[in-house]
Amino acid sequence: MGSFRGRATTWLLAVATALGLALTGVGVAAPAQAAAKVAAPLPDRTYVLSSYYGPRCMPIAGSSTYHQGQDFGASKGTAVRAIAPGTVSRAGSVRGFGEWVVIDHSTGGERFSSLYAHLVDGTKHVKKGQKVKRGQRIGDVGSTGTSTSPHLHLEIWQGGYPGGSTVDPLSFMKSRGVDLRSLSTRNYARTTPSSCKYFTTAKVNMRSGPGESYQVLRTPQPNVVIKGKPGAGSGDWRQVTRNGRSGWIHKNYLSPGYTSQGTRYTLSSLNLRAKASTSSKVKRTIPADAQVTMLRGLKGSWQRVRYGGQNGWVSAQHISDTRDGAQVVRNTSGNTYSWVRPSTLQLREGPSTSTAKVVTLKRDQRVRHLATMKNGWLKVKHGGKTGYVATRYLTSNRP
Ligand SMILES: [Zn+2]
Structure with a gap:
């Protein structure tokens, strides 16, 4: 300067x-x-x-x-x-x-x-x-x-x-x-933009008014894009829109940039790689249901994460927002597959070993992820049959 x-x-x-x-x-x-x-x-x-x-x-x-x-x-x-x-x-x-x-x-x-x-x-x-x-x-x-x-x-x-x-x-x-x-x-130039772009810093409630007592309209995930107008807000609350629908979010949960920190859960065991490619070195294998920390970096279908003190890249399709409850598998643009690890694995009617068997899967057979997971159980499809398997018996690594 x-x-x-x-x-x-x-x-x-x-x-x-x-x-x-x-x-x-x-x-x-x-x-x-x-x-x-x-x-x-x-x-x-x-x-x-x-x-x-x-x-x-x-x-x-x-x-x-x-x-x-x-x-x-x-x-x-x-x-x-x-x-x-x-x-x-x-x-x-x-x-x-x-x-x-x-x-x-x-x-x-x-x-x-x-x-x-x-x-x-x-x-x-x-x-x-x-x-x-x-x-x-x-x-x-x-x-x-x-x-x-x-x-x-x-x-x-x-x-x-x-x-x-x-x-x-x-x-x-x-x-x-x-x-x-x-x-x-x-x-510096004195300009006021017509609209502001923010990201949620955590899973947060969007409410009908500027306070905790107002009705919850929706609960966006972390790093979801939120729009606002310069000056639009009241006290600690910002008046914003999400996909064209308006509401209020507390200022502490809005950031002008992507929040790299956050926790995700592995949907199956998967490789932590040195680079965003299947040909790069495997630093270690992360088990299913493990917690990984999000880092800044998304290349194609690869997400940069930290696990066990090591930074690396994993398949973004095999990590999920929450461990429990209904959730959406990320990158739903394409099908997500995992492979069976043990010699045999029961595909069950529900997310529990007490539910009936649908079919017995064999090692290296492929299952397609459906949208939901509950308590470590993933809903999958194999050979035209739909059922649940425990994620710890799946791997994202093609045999
Ligand atoms: Zn100032």
């Missing part, structure tokens, strides 16, 4: 100058300009404007869909300064914001608060109750709380925090003489 810095700065100054002239030219007044003198929260040219105030898609699992502040991407340790004189009302750490400082201001007849989040240490430079000057260092840029990289999240609360309401920090500061856009090294 260093090589672009000079050019971007020159361009931004030109734009800022043009805007300034245009505003003066049409005689737009800035009534609050004299009301409060403010200082930039970060030194000039140390930050980029990354995420703006307003509706947005959740940038990280469990985050807000309405951005109440302005994000400044900056190096860890960059000095964070009080934007106006005031009294520290909070200094320490809190869930979500991480290490934070809040300052109450009463300047030029105006009451407002400034909130600085994701700091390295909220109590390193100031204490609760302490009076600070405009421009005084009150923290260091960090990445604590719900954050993916070092940045300052700044909120302005008109009327004070938490009783007042947030305003756009960029326009608040600009109307008081500090144009943060012209003091940055780069400004």
